[in-house]
Amino acid sequence: MKKIIALVLLCLLIPLLVYSATIPSKRVLVVYYSRTGHNQLVAEALANKFNADLERLIDRKKRTGLFAFFIAGKDANTKQIGNIEPLKLNPKDYDTILIGGPAWNGHITPAVRAFLVRNDLSGKKIGLFGSCHFIGVEDALKEAAGLIYGAGNKKFPTLALKEEELKQETLTKKIDAFYSAMQYSE
Ligand SMILES: Cc1cc2nc3c(=O)[nH]c(=O)nc-3n(C[C@H](O)[C@H](O)[C@H](O)COP(=O)(O)O)c2cc1C
Numbered sequence: 001m002k003k004i005i006a007l008v009l010l011c012l013l014i015p016l017l018v019y020s021a022t023i024p025s026k027r028v029l030v031v032y033y034s035r036t037g038h039n040q041l042v043a044e045a046l047a048n049k050f051n052a053d054l055e056r057l058i059d060r061k062k063r064t065g066l067f068a069f070f071i072a073g074k075d076a077n078t079k080q081i082g083n084i085e086p087l088k089l090n091p092k093d094y095d096t097i098l099i100g101g102p103a104w105n106g107h108i109t110p111a112v113r114a115f116l117v118r119n120d121l122s123g124k125k126i127g128l129f130g131s132c133h134f135i136g137v138e139d140a141l142k143e144a145a146g147l148i149y150g151a152g153n154k155k156f157p158t159l160a161l162k163e164e165e166l167k168q169e170t171l172t173k174k175i176d177a178f179y180s181a182m183q184y185s186e
Pocket residue numbers: 033034035036037038039040069070072073101102103104105106131132133134135136163
């Protein structure tokens with residue numbers, strides 16, 4: 001009798017295991033631009049928390065040096081669409097996409113703009129993050145939200161950081177709150 005019960009249980013268990021192994025798990029992608037490393041730090045911490053893949057946006061335009069700094073500000077103000085290197089990963093393969101970068105004069109960077117306008121993100125669960133020195137990141141994240149195709153007036157969870165908040169303990173708390181907000185967002 002015991003053998004029969006064991007056999008029946010095994011017959012039920014095997015299809016269940018096969019089924020669960022073939023269901024694709026919800027995939028998360030963190031896409032970011034970072035000129036001086038702050039958003040890279042945040043993106044890596046997010047990738048760790050969300051068990052996500054990472055895609056760094058590379059702007060082909062020179063963005064280092066004093067002159068380039070001023071040009072970067074002008075490009076952000078005039079809403080330039082950056083010339084970025086091809087992506088290594090395909091956003092279409094992901095259910096959730098977290099997009100981030102620095103605020104430049106209260107705007108998103110040309111690289112992030114290029115990603116947002118060139119990718120159809122409708123139907124994706126989106127989260128936005130970014131950093132600034134003192135002021136402007138909230139405006140930049142609002143601008144990003146407005147560019148997301150198919151978003152309408154939808155609000156996305158955001159993680160807006162000032163550089164002083166990038167210390168381990170504060171950052172962990174803020175990322176935890178962002179993580180919870182993402183669980184409840186559509
Ligand atoms: C062109 C340019 C414009 C910027 N404008 C602002 C700004 O308006 N307000 C602010 O607080 N920080 C501003 N910053 C600072 C960056 O937003 C901040 O250092 C950010 O954390 C950098 O992120 P990253 O290291 O990932 O590039 C600006 C930086 C650059 C290069």
